[in-house]
Amino acid sequence: MDELSDLYAEVIMDHQRHPRNFGKLENFDREIQMTNSSCGDQISLQIKFENEKIKDLKFTGMGCAISMASASVMTEVMKGLSVKEAKHFCDEFLEMIREGKVPADDLKDAKVFSNIHKYPMRIKCATLAWHALQKAIE
């Protein structure tokens, strides 16, 4: 196995090739735009809430494989969760990226980003979508 697959795990490559929940929602309650000024990654995230839950969410954006795959994974993990659960997942994800903390089981596919903490230049890419979500549900 070559060392690049440490960064670009198969799951990440799959999400960047086929991003899930990519596009616009017809009706939504919240829209957040965010950019990562150090490298220009951009994301726009739309969310539809129902009964304190994330009923649906979609994103559009432009950026590197890490930032786009991370956004795709985030939308998959978050769909259907309560706002409270979503906050908890966000915190866990951000802690995993920053501290390299062993991820909890419930992070699902998002665990493939656990290596990113070894690549300080890519942390902002991997966390952009999650920061956008955090802002949307704060």
Place this chain on the structure above:
Amino acid sequence: MKKDFPILSTVLPNGKKLVYLDNAATTQKPLSVIERISHFYKSENANVSRSAHYLGEQTTVSYNNARKAVAKFINADEDEVIFTSGTTESINMIAYGWGDPNVSEDDEIIVMTSEHHSDFVPWQQLAMRKKCKFKVVPLNIDGTINMVEFKKSITSKTKIVACARMTNSFGIINPVEEISKTVHENGAILVVDGAQSVPSMPTDVKNMDADFLSFSGHKMLGPMGIGVLYAKKDMLESLKPFLTGGGMIDEVKDESTTFACAPDRYEAGTPNVEGAIGLASAIEYLDEIGMENILEHERSLFEYAYSKLKSVDRVTLYGPKEIEKRAGIVTFNIKGIHPHDVAAVLDSNGIAIRSGHHCAQPILRALKVDFMATARASFYIYNDKSDVDALVDAIEDAKRRF
């Protein structure tokens, strides 16, 4: 030549040999510069121009000699050479020290769309402080300055024109001599950003007739944290000191202070002596090669890279094709791969390049560059054709993976 640069024999943890192609960001240092700095701390270190003892004299002599070396290198007089921490500080010294006292609401400031943020934001902020007009000159589609538009935008109200002699985004050499003529005919001053040009081609401040010129030591084999502000003698009257304090005074009384003459007046506090000496040592190394030869070498690598890459599928090259407008910077994108991912694949092949907006968002926005970012390989004296070959191979690897 590579053997003069210890860091260039680095082997990455994955066993790949380092190929350093990020020279527009910063250059590596030859052993002679490293040892010169080490010698300073081993046998010369004292404070400068203050301490009347053996070491104080050694330091002062070395510091003054460094200034002489810089002056000679750019064909300036010694007292026109002010040491700063780098290009960014030099430009801010002009914006605050000359701009604030001399620009007023009715004036205009002109910059080019292709300026580095360090030669853009200080002028934009000065214009905002003064509530004066801030004009950004549009580019041609190849990224060169649209000279017709430039000549249209300059008026008798223009006070300052800021322009890089060589851009860091695409490595374009701008016609500063021509710009300088127009600027002075209109009674404005020309501020030249030499951060990229001074390391890569001969510099003669009298020939280009710049009123100010800024550059950084770290992009020309010298240490980080040292740079130069050249200020034409006529400008020294109207350039106010930006920092005040020790070392820049003539006489201090309770109620007022008179300042020392240039350049001391602009160097408040203990200067970066190590940096100045290191820069002088770097200049010695560059002079031995000859600045004409450096430009020719960079161009030959550019032409070699350009000829190889122009036929590579999915690769877009930015900037003009005419070699006389270029130096050793190749800016490119690979269709469908974000430049950050390109840089990561290249890195796994041992190749260091830069990716991102290169502190030059206005030009990328103006030219509608994909991703608002590019990959950039930049060559310097120690690079050779085998480095270009490695780059081209690694680009093929990136295409296979994405």
